[in-house]
Amino acid sequence: MATWIDGKVVDNIHWHENLFSLKVEAEIEPFTAGQFTSLALEINNEQVARPYSFLSSPGQQPLEFFFYVATDGALSNALVKLNVGDKVMLKHKANGFFTLDEVPASRDLWMIGTGTGIAPYFSILGSKEVWQRYDNIVLVEGVRSSRDLPYQNLIEKFSQEHPDKFTFQAFVSREDFPNAIKSRIPVSLGDGSLEEKVGLKLSPADSQVMLCGNPDMVKSSVELLKGRGFIKNLRRKPGQITTENYW
Template sequence: MGWVTGTVQERKQWTDRLFSLRIDADVEPFVAGQFNRLRMEIDGELVGRPYSYVNAPDERPLDFYMITVPDGPLSNRLVQLEPGDTVELMPRATGFFTLNEIPDGRDLWLLSTGTGIGPFLSILKTDEPWERFENIRLVHAVRHAEELTYQDTIARFSERDPERFQYIPFVSREAHPGAIQGRITTALSEGELEAQAGIDFAPEHSQVMLCGNPDMVSETQSMLRERGLEKNRRRKPGHLTTESYW
C-alpha cells in the first residue's frame, strides 16, 4: 500500500513537549478511535509511527496529538513542522479501539493518560456514544495542569449533554482546582473516582475503554477484573477494551 502526502495546516504547541499537527491529506474514511501512521525521511531513513485521529471522521483537517520523546527522531522532527511543510501518511486507517467493537451498556468510561485522550475526543465528536450510553465519563490523567489540553473541545461535550457527560481530570504533581490530585489507580482503589463520577464500575452496566500509559492500562484493568469486569474480545465480549500508548 502506498503513502499519501499531507500538508501541515497548523502546529498547535500546548506545552514545551505537547503539540498537535493539523494536516490536510487525501485519506480514506476511518472510524473514530482508529489511527494512521505519519512518516518522514530522517538521515536517509524513512521513520514512521502510529498516531490516533483526534478529529471526527467527517472533520478536516486531520488532527494528531503528540508528545516529543527524548531522542525520538520522528517526534522531534514533527514538532519543527510549519504550515506548508509536508509529511507522509498511510491512505487507510487501522485499529479496533472503536465503539463498534464494544458491547452495549448503561455507562461508558473513557480512561486516559497524556496523549491517550486523543481517540476519545474523536469518538465523542460522533453521535454513537451519545445514542448508545446513558452516562459518559471522560477521565484524563496528567502530571501537570498545563497538560490538560483540548479544553474547548471538552467543554462542547459538556454543553451537548451535561446530564450524561462528565469530565474528570487528574493532576498528579500539583494541586489544580477541579482536578483530583494523584493517580487513577489510587482514586479507584480508594473509591474517590466513582464518588466523583456518581456511578460505579460493575459488569452489569459498565463498558470501560482505557488508553495511555501501559502501566495505568494494565493496573487499572487488573483492579477492574477483580470486580468481575472481563477483557473484551471478539470471540468473547466483555467490559474492558484497551489501547496502550508507546
C-alpha cells in the same frame, strides 16, 4: 503493501515545549472514530514512521493529531518543528480496533486515558453514535501537570451539548488543580475516589470501560477492575474492558 500519501500541515499548535498538535490536510480513506494511522518523515535519508490516533472525527478536515515530544523520539522531535505548508506522509488507510464497533452496549461508558492517549476519545466523542448508545459518558484524563490538559474548549463543548450525559474528570498527579483528583488513576479505581467524585458507580452490569495510554496505567487498571468482576472484552467472548497501549 501500505500506500503512503502526502499531507500538508495547516497548523502546528505548541501547547508547551513537549506537547503539540498537528492539523494536516490529506485525502485519506474514510476511517472509524478511535482508529489510528501512521505518519512519516524522511530523517537522515531514512523514512521514519510511527502510528498516531486521530483526534479529529471521521469526515472532518483537517485531520488532527496530538503528540508528546519523546526525548529519544526522532519522529516527534522532527514533527514538532514542522511549519504551515510543510509536507508529512500518512498511510492512506487507517487501522485499529479501539472503536465503538468493538465495545458492547451498556448504560455507562467510561473513557479513561493518560496524556496523548486521550486523542481517540475526542474522535469518538465527536461522532453521533456514542451519544446514541450510552446514557452516561465519563471522560477521565490523567496527566502530571495542569499544563498537560489542553482541549478544555472541546471538553466544554461536549459538556454544553450533552449536560445530562457527559462528565469530565481530570487527574493531576503533581500539583493541586481545581476539580482535579491529585492521584493516579489506578489508585482512585482501587479506593473508589473516582466513582465518589463523579457520582457514578462502576459495575460489570452497567459499565463499559475503555483504557488508553500509559501501559502501566492500563495494566494496573485492568487488574483492579478484574478484581471487581470485570473481564477483558474479546470478540469471541464479550466483556467490559477494552484497551489500547500507547507504546
